[in-house]
Amino acid sequence: MSTPQLVVHRDKELMAQAAAARLITRIVDAQTARGSASVVLTGGRNGNALLAALGASPARDAVDWKRLDLWWGDERFLPDGDPERNITQAHEALLDSVPVDPARVHPMAPSDGAYGSDVEAAAAGYAQELAAAARPEDHGPVPTFDVLMLGVGPDTHVASLFPELPAVRETERTVVGVHGAPKPPPTRISLTLPAIRAAREVWLLAAGEDKANAAAMALSGAGEIQAPAAGAYGRSRTLWLLDAAAASELPRDLYPPASP
Numbered sequence: 001m002s003t004p005q006l007v008v009h010r011d012k013e014l015m016a017q018a019a020a021a022r023l024i025t026r027i028v029d030a031q032t033a034r035g036s037a038s039v040v041l042t043g044g045r046n047g048n049a050l051l052a053a054l055g056a057s058p059a060r061d062a063v064d065w066k067r068l069d070l071w072w073g074d075e076r077f078l079p080d081g082d083p084e085r086n087i088t089q090a091h092e093a094l095l096d097s098v099p100v101d102p103a104r105v106h107p108m109a110p111s112d113g114a115y116g117s118d119v120e121a122a123a124a125g126y127a128q129e130l131a132a133a134a135r136p137e138d139h140g141p142v143p144t145f146d147v148l149m150l151g152v153g154p155d156t157h158v159a160s161l162f163p164e165l166p167a168v169r170e171t172e173r174t175v176v177g178v179h180g181a182p183k184p185p186p187t188r189i190s191l192t193l194p195a196i197r198a199a200r201e202v203w204l205l206a207a208g209e210d211k212a213n214a215a216a217m218a219l220s221g222a223g224e225i226q227a228p229a230a231g232a233y234g235r236s237r238t239l240w241l242l243d244a245a246a247a248s249e250l251p252r253d254l255y256p257p258a259s260p
């Protein structure tokens with residue numbers, strides 16, 4: 001488990017731009033070191049703002065988009081192309097404007113896809129796809145993602161792991177179907193905490209006043225069942241990327257005064 005590091009930016013626009021720059025660098029570094037990179041995308045406002053900032057950055061051309069695997073941390077179980085699906089929003093924010101290899105883009109199934117409305121089968125299918133992509137050196141059923149991003153919800157949820165629901169208690173499976181999510185839609189697919197923790201780096205994104213309480217709670221020792229964001233960490237690094245509004249309720253001993 002890596003201890004969370006915090007970076008606080010002035011506002012959410014700067015946070016999105018700085019995080020996008022950080023992601024470009026991380027992808028280029030991974031491609032240089034290992035030939036390719038793998039990134040897990042998040043849905044939500046902060047995740048989409050980061051993708052849009054990445055798309056608008058001239059430095060995006062430093063990425064070799066053909067040598068990048070893209071996965072999702074969660075998905076809203078809706079029909080293909082639904083505007084509320086995380087992948088639909090990711091396409092709009094970035095993926096339609098960069099030359100990704102479609103074979104290396106790994107969406108979670110829609111509710112009208114190969115598994116029909118069976119969300120458990122769809123989750124199991126994604127777990128199989130992850131397992132097939134894992135190499136012996138990953139020592140587990142999911143690839144060692146280079147960067148896994150998570151938008152933190154105002155209730156401390158990450159991916160589709162909501163406080164107190166069964167999905168956040170899962171210790172065996174890597175992907176689960178989620179029922180009765182308090183944020184619409186109620187049916188979702190999510191990576192579990194064990195799958196999230198397989199990533200080299202986990203980045204938690206929190207911008208805006210409505211995230212302040214969640215950030216303070218998750219970073220002040222709350223348990224992961226009550227505050228799922230508290231249970232999300234990477235093998236090598238756990239990075240909280242915040243704006244000043246989201247950091248405004250952090251205990252003073254946690255707030256990094258030197259952050260830009």
Ligand SMILES: O=C1O[C@H](COP(=O)(O)O)[C@@H](O)[C@H](O)[C@H]1O
Nearest residue numbers: 042043044045046151152153159
């Ligand atoms: O529903 C979801 O919400 C969270 C956070 O979204 P935000 O708009 O409050 O930033 C996101 O992490 C998750 O991927 C998504 O499915």
